[in-house]
Amino acid sequence: MTDTIFALASGAGRAGIAVVRASGPDAGRVLSVLADGLPAPRRAALRALTRPDGTTIDTALLLWFPGPASFTGEDVAEFHIHGGPAVIAALIEALMAEGLRPAEPGEFSRRAFAHGRMDLTEAEGLADLIDAETEAQRLQALAQMGGALASLYGEWREALIETLAAIEGEIDFPDEDDVPEGLSERAGPPLQALCASMRAHLADNHRGERIRDGFTIAVIGEPNAGKSSFINYMANREAAIVSDIPGTTRDIVEVRLIRAGFVVYMADTAGLREASDTIEAEGVRRALARAESADMRCLMIDVSRETLDMAHIAMLRPGDAVLLNKTDLGSAVLAVPEGVASFAVSVTQAVGLQAFNAWLDGELVARLGGAEAAPLSRARHRQLVERALGSLEEALSLLASRPELAGAEVNRAIRALGELTGAVDIEDVLDRVFSQFCIGK
Numbered sequence: 001m002t003d004t005i006f007a008l009a010s011g012a013g014r015a016g017i018a019v020v021r022a023s024g025p026d027a028g029r030v031l032s033v034l035a036d037g038l039p040a041p042r043r044a045a046l047r048a049l050t051r052p053d054g055t056t057i058d059t060a061l062l063l064w065f066p067g068p069a070s071f072t073g074e075d076v077a078e079f080h081i082h083g084g085p086a087v088i089a090a091l092i093e094a095l096m097a098e099g100l101r102p103a104e105p106g107e108f109s110r111r112a113f114a115h116g117r118m119d120l121t122e123a124e125g126l127a128d129l130i131d132a133e134t135e136a137q138r139l140q141a142l143a144q145m146g147g148a149l150a151s152l153y154g155e156w157r158e159a160l161i162e163t164l165a166a167i168e169g170e171i172d173f174p175d176e177d178d179v180p181e182g183l184s185e186r187a188g189p190p191l192q193a194l195c196a197s198m199r200a201h202l203a204d205n206h207r208g209e210r211i212r213d214g215f216t217i218a219v220i221g222e223p224n225a226g227k228s229s230f231i232n233y234m235a236n237r238e239a240a241i242v243s244d245i246p247g248t249t250r251d252i253v254e255v256r257l258i259r260a261g262f263v264v265y266m267a268d269t270a271g272l273r274e275a276s277d278t279i280e281a282e283g284v285r286r287a288l289a290r291a292e293s294a295d296m297r298c299l300m301i302d303v304s305r306e307t308l309d310m311a312h313i314a315m316l317r318p319g320d321a322v323l324l325n326k327t328d329l330g331s332a333v334l335a336v337p338e339g340v341a342s343f344a345v346s347v348t349q350a351v352g353l354q355a356f357n358a359w360l361d362g363e364l365v366a367r368l369g370g371a372e373a374a375p376l377s378r379a380r381h382r383q384l385v386e387r388a389l390g391s392l393e394e395a396l397s398l399l400a401s402r403p404e405l406a407g408a409e410v411n412r413a414i415r416a417l418g419e420l421t422g423a424v425d426i427e428d429v430l431d432r433v434f435s436q437f438c439i440g441k
């Protein structure tokens with residue numbers, strides 16, 4: 001028999017109210033024991049919670065959700081008790097005494113998934129909603145939890161199952177008059193249309209993943225250009241050591257910012273030069289790697305130096321920025337590559353930085369802001385859509401010559417989409433997804 005589980009569903013620590021939730025076949029019996037009878041389904045009831053020996057636990061507001069119309073699809077009881085640690089402990093003890101066990105992380109959601117209350121992407125959306133710290137994250141998670149990705153992937157999968165049936169019909173009952181081109185004519189266009197949808201879904205500049213995981217910026221430049229000073233200004237704290245000694249920063253120092261409603265990770269890096277020792281060389285290597293992988297690069301140039309750092313401009317791409325720093329000591333004009341923004345600033349005098357920030361916020365909104373369609377939000381989604389697309393491209397190329405091989409490829413694509421939504425159940429995928437949840441969800 002399935003265990004009946006419980007967990008504190010509200011945050012830990014002292015609060016006005018704490019919510020403890022129980023789910024499973026024994027939830028009703030235990031609720032009835034402690035509250036002296038079941039409340040009416042889905043109606044709040046104020047009751048005394050009493051141990052079987054007659055001693056009182058608390059006065060509580062109780063909710064009874066008989067399955068399957070509950071969060072998990074099982075019988076669920078909710079205890080809204082006073083939020084003191086001793087009250088919570090007393091209720092937990094009473095639940096354990098009745099044979100209930102503490103839930104594993106994500107176990108409530110996993111049961112909801114197992115009972116068909118949500119698909120895997122909706123469960124991920126729920127986890128993201130609980131973790132959401134910005135408006136963009138909240139909206140994205142809410143849409144995903146509401147089934148935006150589930151319905152898209154589900155529709156693709158349905159269409160593929162239909163196409164597969166057509167292909168398999170062709171293999172099993174080859175019509176004398178029906179030349180192989182007949183199959184290409186029937187199965188080709190829907191496969192092509194699906195490939196186009198998948199390509200468009202993937203070609204979103206990683207918008208959803210950046211909203212969820214953060215947009216990354218690498219601050220790079222020669223030693224003493226003012227990179228650490230700049231990152232401290234952006235973070236509004238002394239995150240990195242600033243000194244007039246070139247080569248001060250050796251490791252990557254990352255700060256987390258919220259700008260224009262998006263999470264941004266800005267990385268301070270070691271000054272780029274011929275390193276004087278192995279540690280600095282490693283720092284420079286890390287700086288270059290980060291510059292390569294970041295979503296945006298900000299190149300700091302010290303305009304007070306006799307020879308301006310022109311060497312690193314080649315690392316910039318459209319959408320990046322040059323910060324001409326220390327304009328309190330000098331000035332310079334510099335030709336920047338097409339599509340690269342340029343700002344004259346003095347970090348120590350806080351000059352020109354508002355213009356940079358306004359530009360940055362505009363860039364974030366332009367790159368991550370509201371497109372209509374729901375974006376994929378995890379690397380897991382990207383990998384599986386890519387795998388499905390690869391199989392379909394293969395299937396298209398085999399359709400005319402080897403329909404049975406094309407069918408196998410379509411099957412592979414169906415399986416990839418099934419892994420996305422959890423329609424094919426793969427224990428290790430589920431373990432991975434649900435283990436990232438917090439306890440009580």
Ligand SMILES: Nc1nc2c(ncn2[C@@H]2O[C@H](COP(=O)(O)OP(=O)(O)OP(=O)(O)O)[C@@H](O)[C@H]2O)c(=O)[nH]1
Pocket residue numbers: 221222223224225226227228229230241242243244245246247248249250269270271272325326327328329345346347348349
């Ligand atoms: N006058 C002036 N000095 C600045 C400005 N910005 C930074 N500095 C100074 O320049 C020196 C180097 O600043 P850092 O922020 O440590 O430079 P960095 O690019 O991080 O240097 P490394 O970590 O060594 O690569 C410090 O003495 C700063 O106070 C500026 O706008 N004007």
Ligand SMILES: [K+]
Pocket residue numbers: 223224242243244245246247248249
């Ligand atoms: K320095």
Ligand SMILES: [Mg+2]
Pocket residue numbers: 227228229240241242248249268269271
């Ligand atoms: Mg530094």
